[in-house]
Amino acid sequence: MTSKLLPGAVENVTSIRLDLCTWKEVEEYLSFSKAIILPIGSTEQHGPTGAIGTDALTAEAIAQEVGRRTGVLVTPTQCFGMAEHHLGFPGTMSLQPATLLSVIHDLVLSLVTHGFEQIFVINGHGGNIATTKAAFAQVYSTAISRDLPSARRFRCKIANWFLMSSVMREAKDLYGDKEGQHATPSEIALTLHLQPSLLSKQRPLPDPSPAGPIHGADDFRRRYPDGRMGSDPYLARPEHGYDLLNKAAEALTKDLSQFLEAL
Numbered sequence: 001m002t003s004k005l006l007p008g009a010v011e012n013v014t015s016i017r018l019d020l021c022t023w024k025e026v027e028e029y030l031s032f033s034k035a036i037i038l039p040i041g042s043t044e045q046h047g048p049t050g051a052i053g054t055d056a057l058t059a060e061a062i063a064q065e066v067g068r069r070t071g072v073l074v075t076p077t078q079c080f081g082m083a084e085h086h087l088g089f090p091g092t093m094s095l096q097p098a099t100l101l102s103v104i105h106d107l108v109l110s111l112v113t114h115g116f117e118q119i120f121v122i123n124g125h126g127g128n129i130a131t132t133k134a135a136f137a138q139v140y141s142t143a144i145s146r147d148l149p150s151a152r153r154f155r156c157k158i159a160n161w162f163l164m165s166s167v168m169r170e171a172k173d174l175y176g177d178k179e180g181q182h183a184t185p186s187e188i189a190l191t192l193h194l195q196p197s198l199l200s201k202q203r204p205l206p207d208p209s210p211a212g213p214i215h216g217a218d219d220f221r222r223r224y225p226d227g228r229m230g231s232d233p234y235l236a237r238p239e240h241g242y243d244l245l246n247k248a249a250e251a252l253t254k255d256l257s258q259f260l261e262a263l
Helices: 023-029 054-070 096-112 126-145 166-176 187-196 195-203 216-224 238-261
Strands: 037-038 118-123 155-160
Touching: 037 054, 037 096, 037 238, 054 118, 054 187, 054 238, 096 118, 096 126, 118 126, 118 238, 126 155, 155 238, 166 187, 166 238, 187 195, 187 238
Parallel strands: 037 118, 118 155
Antiparallel strands: none
């Protein structure tokens, strides 16, 4: 494998955005690196004060910052995920697991067809994890069946920014047991940093329903009537979001580097 991180950071995210490249520029990039970052998120409710696009906004911003720090190309964000359990709340747009599996499979297969060999998925939504891993298993098989040149060399990895140990420690230090499991102040803080207009939506809320099980959309709406799971997003501050973004980017930059070095 010939992939490597580019020496040093690039000046801005524009130069590492796949959607702003020409095909000739991508061909040139592939002559010295086979790595690419694919951010995925979700379009789903995040409680009464959180943006529906939270999971996609955060994954995209962190992925682009990792790309800026490393020089690795970043694809457009796959902003629809497996959010079936949030469909009890207006605005949620979900893919069924089988659909998401096919989408991730086809996106990765497209990249591998062009010669990318290290696909690093930065994920912003817990509901995507199992399906994304299943898509990886399927695309390995498909690539071999199609006898693609890199079929036996390419590798995929999913990295969940919100589960990075440094991010989890910071969230615990800032919010304690008010972090909860959904519509968390940590993810809301990151959106406040990215989109200051969202500050106008923030307000004190009553105590949330305690975090617990999830059994489909109707059950979710019954157990968590305002969409939160044990969280207090009013604790979120834009400056927290800035710190969390940098902690996530630092951890994922290291994770990406180790992923590339291991191949």
